[in-house]
Amino acid sequence: MEWITAINPATEEVIKKYRPDSATTVQKKLKAGLQAFASWKQIAFEERARILRNAATILRNRKQEWAELMAKEMGKPIAQGRSEAEKCAWACEYYAQEAAQMLKPIEVPTDATRSFVTFEPLGLILAIMPWNFPFWQVFRFLAPHLMAGNTAVLKHASNVPGCALAIQEIMLEAGLPEGVFQTLMVPSAEVKNLIAHPAIAAVTLTGSTDAGRAVARQAGAYLKKTVLELGGSDAYVILPDADLEQAVETCVNSRLINSGQSCIAAKRFIVVHDVLRAFTERFVARMQEKKWGDPMDESVDIGPLARADLRNQLHRQVMRSVQAGAQCLVGGKIPKQKGAFYPPTVLTRVKKGMPAFDEELFGPVAAIIAARDEAEAIRLANDSSFGLGAAVFTRDRQKGEQITAHQLEAGNCFVNALVKSDPRLPFGGIKNSGYGRELGLFGIHEFVNIKTVYIA
Template identity: 65%
Template structure:
């Protein structure tokens, strides 16, 4: 099968890739499992050296890698460079800390000695999306390799070039052959990989629908999964918020990666007392974002990654408008053979509309009115998703308690946009998935937590 990589800016085919056959896939998985027999015993110090090499190469090549992302999925260059820097930092974090994070834990019992060890389990399959094609792979790969596991990547078909470059970087860093490999296969062939006896666990970042399918297949085989799925993050703006800060932060979060981020702000829940002023500031700041060629350094918002995704987004907007939402900005498909969608602001958004109930994966903001603080919290939690949330108020002590105890999400931020950080766990609840990536929680997801008891 031939899969084309298409530039969403102009519709041009960048590269054509011949996918791996079933026999080739089986051979790659077997090779990775064979490599694990030695890799699992490599000292932390050596693994750290190789991962630090990876960080160095990423930084050396960040301009080229950012250009590749711009061409394959439309990411503006400055966003691509920031993504590669973040990947390098993640590699350095695990290179520095993995040995300590996985050191045995002594437990006092009636035994003469008892403790817990954290041992690698084997080959981990990663099924990754296109929107952060290097970062989402790195946050799986760095802890996986440092834990002594080996990795296989099934990347999104529109970023096969990025997938190949990740494997090349791992090789250039000096990792042993077959410790990490990329599979060039369509999504329809993933189940066969999950079924392979040497694949011990699966991690997926993607849509809730994709997560359900992978969890069903892996669960039927008693293979552990970590799922980081969709989100419709609510940002709550209370009556005493710094509205200038709130509007600036909310717009930046909504337009990160041209709006194509699972933890981008999507629903803006504003108490009635300040909704008029907030909306005015929000629309002004959204309209200032520059949409254009992703390789132009002035561009804030590039095209959506694919035409079909852009069209799906527009259908969600149209349906919301047909249900009496109001469009204050954008809301149309620009002319041209490209996948652009302009910064869009919808108000009068209510339950039952796609803009309220669904994930809008693009630069479309839904402003929702709340009667008061408790109503705002209720609206924020009134979602099938639970990935991230933020709340804005000058009374930090009061809203810290709301963030910690009342907002239903895997991460809750106060007066700041939701973001991932290698030092902090990342993941969601409800239909946003389960399990955690990053921090010490992430590196322990795919290890054998083994009890050792000595009488």
């Protein structure tokens, strides 16, 4: 039996080992989730909302505890962990307030005496979630779909088992009935069997593109709906009329959020030639000012990467890019100390064909790409297999709106701001960044039966 082990990426120390669920335990949990669905879907919106509001209170009241847990298990800087807990609370409160209206039947005039569309829950949903936002990724799925009347089982990333169990604890303490939400302590190899299980009605995954393809194949074989939020290589376009101070500050913050381990972190900075030198100088200086180290230190901006193998993979991508002609202006060296640390790194002269252009760099590495003019900058931004997020920086807001709304190819496009998720807005990607949406009105409709009712 292979234990599920939590390792502190900053110290390399084993935090705790967890016994995986046996096959019998998994079967019992799936049966319990299916049985709980029969009663949970009948619960009034008001009662579901009360439980979510309770969860929001627990998240806020114990946010320091949750932040410390995230810091220990995956290296998130402590202040960012508190913010993550707050954002989870916001999502709970938002859907507690809005879900009933979002799921209200829609009357449609036809030849019938009455015809309308209603939104009915699907059943037990399997959520396969990543380690990088170990609370937020779960709650942004859980809040809307519990309000919709579904039940859920969570297969969390194996390096954050404590976070997975903590979320289950929060929901039970909030008053959620037994079986409505459960954590499965199983390795990734068991996902295929979970998807195949007749108790599972649908699957949501946040993870890598390769993981998304595997889940889509497996779920497709059983005609089970999936929502996939996958990788990204977000392009931020810097136009000549941009406010460079504001653009640099926003770009650096976006690249380094969660120590650079975010699917919607800015990764490629496409700068029109007129401001390339000025932007690069300011960007490098700001990156060098950022402090990396112990994630429990309140003054630290960048913690370790979540695992040593991920840090080593990132370094190989940097080295391959340099060998292909990129120039490393700062960083790019593995520190000689314990922990999966990687320093803020800036690559220039990045071109298509290099890992820094073509692949997702999941860590504090920025790729600066030169463009002759606005048209080439937009072309380079779209010249990617990914399509999760993008941004443009310009003082001309009308131009910025036109570019983001109609020219940039991504699911989330921002003007003069870093790309981020918001419970009020749909979130998701296109191309190799996945399909389907989380959050907002569109997110809550992903795992419901959009049912036509026709009364002659």
